[in-house]
Amino acid sequence: MEDSVGQNRNCREFILASVAELSSPFSPSAASPGIARFSCDGSAAELELELQFQHESHQAPAPLNLKLDLQAAQVFKLGPAQSVCMLEGSDAGKQTSYSRGVAIQFRNEEESEAFHSVFQQWKKKFNVQGGNLPNGTDVITRKSKFDQKIESSSSKMYFHYYGQLLHQQNMLQDYVRTGTYYAAVMENRTDFVGRVVVDVGAGSGILSLFAAQAGAKHVYAVEASGMAEYAQKLIAGNPLLGQRITVIKGKVEDVELPEKADILISEPMGTLLVNERMLESYVIARDRFLSPNGKMFPTVGRIHMAPFSDEYLFVEMANKALFWQQQNFYGVDLTPLHGTAFQGNFSQPVVDAFDPRVLISPPTFHVIDFTKVKEEELYEINIPLRFRSAVGGRIHGLACWFDVLFNGSTVQRWLTTAPGSPTTHWYQIRCVLPQPIYVMVGQEITGRLHLIAHNSQSYTIYLTLSAKMWGPSAEQGGILQTSSCKLELKEPYYRMSQPQAYPLTQDQQQAQPLLMTQDLEEADGLMQHLSPN
Numbered sequence: 020m021e022d023s024v025g026q027n028r029n030c031r032e033f034i035l036a037s038v039a040e041l042s043s044p045f046s047p048s049a050a051s052p053g054i055a056r057f058s059c060d061g062s063a064a065e066l067e068l069e070l071q072f073q074h075e076s077h078q079a080p081a082p083l084n085l086k087l088d089l090q091a092a093q094v095f096k097l098g099p100a101q102s103v104c105m106l107e108g109s110d111a112g113k114q115t116s117y118s119r120g121v122a123i124q125f126r127n128e129e130e131s132e133a134f135h136s137v138f139q140q141w142k143k144k145f146n147v148q149g150g151n152l153p154n155g156t157d158v159i160t161r162k163s164k165f166d167q168k169i170e171s172s173s174s175k176m177y178f179h180y181y182g183q184l185l186h187q188q189n190m191l192q193d194y195v196r197t198g199t200y201y202a203a204v205m206e207n208r209t210d211f212v213g214r215v216v217v218d219v220g221a222g223s224g225i226l227s228l229f230a231a232q233a234g235a236k237h238v239y240a241v242e243a244s245g246m247a248e249y250a251q252k253l254i255a256g257n258p259l260l261g262q263r264i265t266v267i268k269g270k271v272e273d274v275e276l277p278e279k280a281d282i283l284i285s286e287p288m289g290t291l292l293v294n295e296r297m298l299e300s301y302v303i304a305r306d307r308f309l310s311p312n313g314k315m316f317p318t319v320g321r322i323h324m325a326p327f328s329d330e331y332l333f334v335e336m337a338n339k340a341l342f343w344q345q346q347n348f349y350g351v352d353l354t355p356l357h358g359t360a361f362q363g364n365f366s367q368p369v370v371d372a373f374d375p376r377v378l379i380s381p382p383t384f385h386v387i388d389f390t391k392v393k394e395e396e397l398y399e400i401n402i403p404l405r406f407r408s409a410v411g412g413r414i415h416g417l418a419c420w421f422d423v424l425f426n427g428s429t430v431q432r433w434l435t436t437a438p439g440s441p442t443t444h445w446y447q448i449r450c451v452l453p454q455p456i457y458v459m460v461g462q463e464i465t466g467r468l469h470l471i472a473h474n475s476q477s478y479t480i481y482l483t484l485s486a487k488m489w490g491p492s493a494e495q496g497g498i499l500q501t502s503s504c505k506l507e508l509k510e511p512y513y514r515m516s517q518p519q520a521y522p523l524t525q526d527q528q529q530a531q532p533l534l535m536t537q538d539l540e541e542a543d544g545l546m547q548h549l550s551p552n
């Protein structure tokens with residue numbers, strides 16, 4: 020082909036009349052003749068598909084050498100021989116935003132057509148497992164389900180973190196967590212004896228070793244991070260158990276196992292249950308490996324929520340932005356950034372262990388049944404809220420925690436991260452509203468907690484709480500007070516102070532014993548609902 024200046028196994032090139040990066044204050048690039056190169060690199064499992072734009076001459080005023088991930092790129096026609104290529108980003112696949120762009124001028128319309136057709140062909144072919152390169156080279160596979168939805172910089176950091184013994188130790192030393200897993204497995208030996216188990220995200224291999232202790236016939240310990248090598252070492256050092264465990268390094272989305280599992284065991288919970296998006300991997304492992312009547316340990320998770328009142332926390336959050344109210348900071352007026360800093364502080368969920376007496380209403384909960392939930396249902400979680408205030412006062416936001424149930428055949432055991440229970444490494448989280456709401460005893464509080472997953476393995480949180488106005492204006496028609504905020508679950512504010520003694524109003528003191536009991540009664544109901552038939 021005349022327009023193609025190069026074509027080897029994994030590469031395709033086009034000469035361009037001119038190319039320039041769309042103006043960016045940091046990397047201006049003037050238009051000058053160039054090359055567009057499609058290339059594919061890496062192993063079949065880790066295929067990198069790139070579209071590279073280069074100026075032909077390195078003498079160009081501001082030379083361009085820009086590589087785009089082909090999967091995240093879009094190309095738009097502006098004219099017969101003019102196009103623009105944009106690098107696309109998205110929020111849970113919903114809102115598309117473009118971060119970089121390249122203006123392309125082709126030498127003629129035919130070359131433009133050829134470029135567009137190759138662009139679409141490569142994008143389409145590589146989306147299909149076992150597709151062929153447009154030039155005929157076989158490709159066994161491209162990005163796995165995990166890599167398609169998670170940004171590689173995020174997963175690199177994530178697996179680097181879990182690859183360190185230090186962080187595995189932190190989890191192992193969480194006595195509530197590890198002790199509850201141990202009890203749940205050992206008390207339900209009958210579920211494990213002679214069974215095939217898959218440990219989803221095995222880390223150090225501790226849960227695989229528990230399953231082997233409980234009599235599992237064989238355990239497949241799947242771990243994606245470098246921790247897999249340490250797990251292998253630990254398992255080899257416990258030969259009586261280790262002879263029934265196989266460590267497999269890889270993602271549960273990608274690896275193949277020689278047989279189906281009777282039980283999945285995993286610890287996929289993050290802050291607010293869903294942070295890290297590992298529940299999705301647990302569900303994918305269920306669909307890939309679990310036999311039809313297999314069991315999942317844990318079986319069900321619940322997110323608990325209740326409005327709270329904590330004047331001390333609110334003032335602390337608001338005061339953090341006071342720094343930006345200085346008008347003469349080394350001669351500089353900082354106040355233009357005060358509003359942004361204030362908003363920024365309230366976009367951080369607060370992680371700490373709080374005194375349950377700050378709750379001003381009995382909690383409600385949202386159930387995620389790991390045995391039934393579809394992976395896609397975890398991309399967006401929408402929870403309507405309705406509470407009745409047990410006390411009067413100012414609501415400063417929504418307090419959240421979670422628990423999970425091990426629905427064993429012998430014993431049903433809950434692992435809880437509730438306030439007032441022994442503290443775990445997850446603590447609890449609080450979403451603080453920048454504008455508190457006033458309520459009277461018995462008043463209804465409504466709202467919504469909306470979680471939207473993003474490609475950095477976490478969620479954007481949208482919280483709204485509303486209550487009817489009280490006082491004289493309420494009598495004249497009940498105007499609604501509403502307060503909302505947007506928070507980033509991936510960027511919490513770790514506030515590890517000791518639980519504080521809160522001075523309670525008389526109302527609060529009388530209402531407290533009632534607050535948690537309603538939740539326990541609801542838990543009882545759920546247990547009955549989940550009892551084996």
Ligand SMILES: C[S@@+](CC[C@H](N)C(=O)[O-])C[C@H]1O[C@@H](n2cnc3c(N)ncnc32)[C@H](O)[C@@H]1O
Binds near residue numbers: 182190220226242
């Ligand atoms: C919270 S840790 C739990 C480790 C261990 N199971 C325990 O209970 O101590 C989660 C582990 O799952 C691994 N992991 C996360 N996503 C994974 C995936 N998609 N495939 C395989 N391993 C994964 C992480 O690297 C990490 O070691």
